[in-house]
Amino acid sequence: MSPSRPAGPATVLLAPDKFKGSLSAREVVVALETGLRAADPTVVVRSVPVADGGDGTVSAALAAGFERVPVTVTGPTGEQVSTCWAREGATAVVELADACGLERLPGAPAPLAASSRGLGDVLHDVLRSDVDRVVVGIGGSASTDGGAGMLAALGARLLDRDGRVVTDGGGALADVVALDLSGLPQRLGEVEVLVACDVDNPLTGPEGAAAVYGPQKGATPAEVEVLDAALASWADVVAATVGTDHRDLAGAGAAGGVGLAAVAVLGAVLRPGVELVLDLVDFGAHVAGADLVVVGEGSLDEQSLRGKAPVGVATAAGRAGVPVVAVCGRRQVTDEQLRAAGILAAHALSELEPDPERSIAEAGRLLEQVAPLLLQHGFLSHRGRAAGDPRP
Template identity: 60%
Template sequence: MVRVLVASDKFKGSLTAAEVAAAVSAGMRRGRPDVVVDAIPVADGGDGTLAAAESAGFTLVPVGVTGPTGSPVRTAYARRDDTAVVELADAAGLARLPGAPDPLGASSLGAGQAMAAAIDAGCRRVVLGIGGSASTDGGAGLLRGLGARLLTASGAPVPEGGAGLEQVARLDLTELRRRVEGVEITVACDVDNPLTGPRGAAAIYGPQKGADPDQVQRLDAALDHWASVVAEATGADLRDHPGAGAAGGVGFAAVALLDAELRSGIDLVLELVGFEAGLEGATLVVTGEGALDEQTLHGKAPAGVAATAARAGVPVVAVCGVNHLDHDRLRAAGIGAAYALTDIEPDRQRCLTDAAALLEQIAERIAAGMLTEVTR
């Protein structure tokens, strides 16, 4: 039996991971009617993580939270048994901004509220994907969503957002600690940046969230003050912990106050969706994402899929919208070949609007060519 396993991330701006899988499956069957095609949609811990969990058998539990700039947002957490998956991008990410970015005021509050809903419903393990953050608030919003109180010197609540951290004088962690006691929290994190400094959350990621140079400097100083307040409250200074600067400092809040473990996003998602078990009996794995580039090689879904498949001795090819990696770079990552929509359609706009049809054509070619080769 010839069996192909499709384990692709989304093609951002055109296809979800499930839609990629459907297009590849249709093309494969057209090119090789005898092929069995199974799909395990994947993600790297950013947007698409909830969808990957749902495809793997988790149940979506809707919940209302506060978006990054204060507007109500309908999100969900994914649940299986006592494990919950929360996607920061869906609760408080860039896609949830109602308008222009708010680099000083945006908050991670909604993600904390989603976590709190899952914990209060009985979940004892929470997996938090933190890609796609809209804020640089040091994870303060996340902590507030879980019950922490951030207070000024006069005892007033601190305003939301990174700029509000300037006013933090003390913390009340009573409710936070009560809620998370006995809960295992794991964070999908693919960067090793510290919280502050030239490689910190504000300096590296602040401009992507709308911060100008003056605002970057102000946010970095506010994060530095925030880290000092947390260190005083906990007795440990973790501002330089690898990954503390992830998601505007959510990584810092997670390790400093939630006793969380930071893990590779794609490795964590592959574990949740049962990818390794799905490899059994596979002839070929098809992975992919919208663009294959240098970032792909550093913690993105195709690289993680290829590494796991290589350990099982299953060959891998990739599909994508556009490919910026040469053959040697692909082979070093465990990807035997890459097939891009732009290989058959030079019009980039059509690659977005007609992505599914083009991907079917490419999959048909893979079935007729690469699949024939690996089954000889």
């Protein structure tokens, strides 16, 4: 036992992301805490639900004590949806996914028509307040419109050759020949905008927004070609308007090109999503004095290792000298990959319930069953034992 960690009840910090399609990060915390306390009533459980910039980002801020600010915005295909942003002091947290993301599609995907306008609606509401820093999570988008809808909602005018305003959606971007930014709020120049971005895709080309993410949003090969050409045309217009071409910037293709519009027009800075969230929730204060950090998400796979929430949390916990284990719905990485990412072990629900549908439906109950296994790791198993206790 480390002399810096005296004997006594074990302190476990629960810092999971959501189990997508099954449980929110908060629900994961509740299930794990229930299981831990049933296994050892003396265990000290702390929690700080996290996210990586996609859906759940605002929820993580709210769980950390931010105030909820409700707002009605335009969904990805024009319907009105109720969402919210979060505020603490002069900082606001905004989430694209809950405003106009894939989960907000009322029916089938609409790759050519879906828009980022809802994000702009939320930002417009934020700018009416007195905040001076906005953190924007852009994961989970339904659109490939280069951020045009977002800009239109903020007051920009996208005009065709006849001076008419162009309709929303990536498919219409090819008609835009002029971008009028005179209607943007003056407050934009007074606010720091930080965008949570975990991809390095440029706007166009084989690694661009349409080619890589369009199929995930329902685009056929022919529609991918249409969208890529439209984004290239849009990039020409944006560059001519602001004086700099950002299409090849790493992250310009994030959220169907919202990354481009955010940097080029809003003056945003792109940062790794989980780093922004950990700063917002003051992870350093939560991890201090913990004996174990538990991370988690639905699928622990190769994508997780590329800066998603579990690895981001593990990195931060490692800097604090606290060991990390993971829980997940399914695991698709090796022990060696986990250890390289700073995670000592992973417990998958699929080990208890191999049927994926049942595992998803009963994730809460299964997490309660997994929780006691977290207390069997060597750095916790001896905590709280009196001197001379013969147990191994």
